[in-house]
Amino acid sequence: MSINIYGNIFSRVYDKYWTEYIDDLAPGLIKFCDVNIKSKKILDLCCGTGRLANIFLKNNYDVIGLDQSENMLRIARYKNNEFNNFRTIHADARDFNINGLGLVISTFDSLNHFLNTDELNKIFSSVFDSLIKDAYFIFDLNTLRNLKEWDFIDIDETDDLMIVMYGKYSNQQKRAFTKVIGFYSEDKQCYNRFEEVMYNTVFSIEDINKLLIKVGFKNVKYYDPNNLSANIPDPEKLDRVMIVCQKL
Numbered sequence: 001m002s003i004n005i006y007g008n009i010f011s012r013v014y015d016k017y018w019t020e021y022i023d024d025l026a027p028g029l030i031k032f033c034d035v036n037i038k039s040k041k042i043l044d045l046c047c048g049t050g051r052l053a054n055i056f057l058k059n060n061y062d063v064i065g066l067d068q069s070e071n072m073l074r075i076a077r078y079k080n081n082e083f084n085n086f087r088t089i090h091a092d093a094r095d096f097n098i099n100g101l102g103l104v105i106s107t108f109d110s111l112n113h114f115l116n117t118d119e120l121n122k123i124f125s126s127v128f129d130s131l132i133k134d135a136y137f138i139f140d141l142n143t144l145r146n147l148k149e150w151d152f153i154d155i156d157e158t159d160d161l162m163i164v165m166y167g168k169y170s171n172q173q174k175r176a177f178t179k180v181i182g183f184y185s186e187d188k189q190c191y192n193r194f195e196e197v198m199y200n201t202v203f204s205i206e207d208i209n210k211l212l213i214k215v216g217f218k219n220v221k222y223y224d225p226n227n228l229s230a231n232i233p234d235p236e237k238l239d240r241v242m243i244v245c246q247k248l
């Protein structure tokens with residue numbers, strides 16, 4: 001069982017308010033993929049509410065969205081119901097079996113949700129097996145530099161949402177968590193309470209590199225997520241890194 005839930009109310013809040021990162025990221029990603037990806041059959045791994053999938057669909061990719069949260073997937077299906085080349089799989093990222101993909105992508109720190117490198121090993125192996133020759137695996141990660149600063153309390157209020165978030169980093173566990181408690185209303189009359197805890201494990205770039213190479217990936221490169229044109233020699237200096245590698 002995963003320790004991250006993504007429940008019914010929080011999924012709606014996520015879909016409405018956690019949008020900026022993907023919107024900023026997408027144009028660069030699409031540009032990169034249009035040039036480099038050989039098959040337009042792609043998997044959005046831990047696809048959430050399908051925001052990135054939607055942008056790929058609009059750019060004529062065939063998208064499979066896989067996620068363990070049925071709440072997130074329900075929104076992804078609703079949002080993309082005009083596309084008949086979108087399908088979803090309700091599954092665990094550590095154990096899936098799909099063939100013939102030109103790209104697997106996983107964004108917004110989804111892979112930080114996993115507990116250790118053994119779990120990542122399972123994911124990387126399933127991804128590798130699902131890709132065709134020359135295909136790409138692209139994913140982002142929060143780095144230690146970012147997660148070790150996790151120490152905040154945020155309170156936000158809008159017309160439909162009252163939300164309190166607090167974050168902490170445990171040096172002992174090498175993991176940060178964010179607890180979110182809020183009240184959300186879709187009709188601005190009845191407010192529903194939600195509560196969620198999200199975990200972000202620190203993975204060193206050195207361990208990630210070793211793991212990707214062990215599984216068989218080549219050309220492992222590191223980028224600032226908003227600039228996929230120049231790879232970065234020292235990715236631990238970034239708060240969040242985009243990792244791009246290939247099955248040759």
Ligand SMILES: C[S@@+](CC[C@H](N)C(=O)[O-])C[C@H]1O[C@@H](n2cnc3c(N)ncnc32)[C@H](O)[C@@H]1O
Pocket residue numbers: 002004005006022045046047048049051052066067068069072091092093094106107108109110113
């Ligand atoms: C931070 S959200 C990112 C969603 C989406 N990729 C985005 O960019 O907005 C993390 C997603 O990972 C999913 N997730 C967490 N653990 C998972 C697992 N074991 N298998 C599949 N999906 C998982 C959650 O349900 C959630 O939708």
